[in-house]
Amino acid sequence: MSLRKTSINVLIALTMGYIALFSHDHLFHRSGPNAPENTSTSAAGLVGDEPSYDVQIFSRDPLILHIRDFVSRAEINHLLKISEGTYEPSKVYPEGNHHINRLSRVSESAVLPQDPIVRRIKKRAQRLQGWRGNDTVLERLKVQRYAVNGFYSWHYDWHGNLPEGDRVTTLLVYLVGNNCTGGGTNFPRLKRPEDPRWCQIIECENDEYAGVTFKPIEGTAVFWENMHPNGSVHYDVLHAALPVKSGQKVGLNIWGFDLGWKAPSVGR
């Protein structure tokens, strides 16, 4: 093939790629089933195109993604505003027994009302996870607020033995945290990656905790699968909200709950 023919072919391929990309974008953002809610006012920059976020695979087993700019500044302000006045002390529920236990968890929680902005963020979270069948639903969004000395000690988000299903995914979005010290999300069973570029998003120096600690960078999110591909619970997703030493941290929990989840009888 002559050089001229090759470059024409490359040009055609690039143009086709551009058209494919463009129409994909067109389908998803404007006319697809997941188009943003039709919110007609543009107050506070909350409406319009979906914010573009940036995803990186942090770990393959368990699957953990790090997502930059998952929510916009205007969305953060809105979520903080609608949660104000509705916080209650957070509870824990070992063996189905819901109670406050200040030895394992000190924070306040607020369940968010379902307004158009909340629904839009839920749709974004759902689309990120792909179509998992009608049995997997997102729980009501929950905001967790940690003051100085607030924390949530090491735990799993899965239950492992509920008859009604289980939490199969966790999407944790940091709403406030840029000015706090402490307050990272620690996974003690993960191996810290060696490449120093990860240090932008995880603690590298002076991390007094084993494993990996994600920094609570506002707008970013950490997503993980709580189960192995065959449905068995994953023990390496053990995690904690480390104590806040100064400032304040607020996180948004978006959990994927599979109503049809059952523990597999063998293996992982």
Ligand SMILES: O=C(O)CCC(=O)C(=O)O
């Ligand atoms: O806020 C964090 O860093 C983790 C929170 C958490 O694990 C939870 O609410 O289940």
Ligand SMILES: [Fe+2]
């Ligand atoms: Fe958790």
